[in-house]
Amino acid sequence: MVDMGGSYYYTRNHPNIKEGNFFLPDKPTAAEFLLQKGLTTPFVAQNAERGQLMIMNAIITIVVLKNHYLYETTSKCVGPNGGANYNANGTCFYQ
Secondary structure, rough: HHHHHHHHHHHHHHOOOOOOOOOOOOOOOOOHHHHHHHHHHHHHHHOOOOHHHHHHHHHHHHHHHHHHHHHOOOOOOOOOOOOOEEEOOOOOOOO
16 A cells, blocks of 8 residues: 555655556556456465565565655656756756
């Protein structure tokens, strides 16, 4: 749930952050996140052994930390064509 909540917050509050899960659109709604988690979590939980779940939890923890790092370090500068544009002094060209 922390992964899903963070992903929802980051994609909604940052213009240059997109969802990396190929089953979801770039900027998924809360309902899309819940539907995807609701369909996959029970299947995984019933078909994985304890050791496998521990490995998946470790991987999800790393993903959550990386998502937060990307949110904090990715530029929020957006140009007219969607790309980041900067002045020579490093400030955002379009604001």
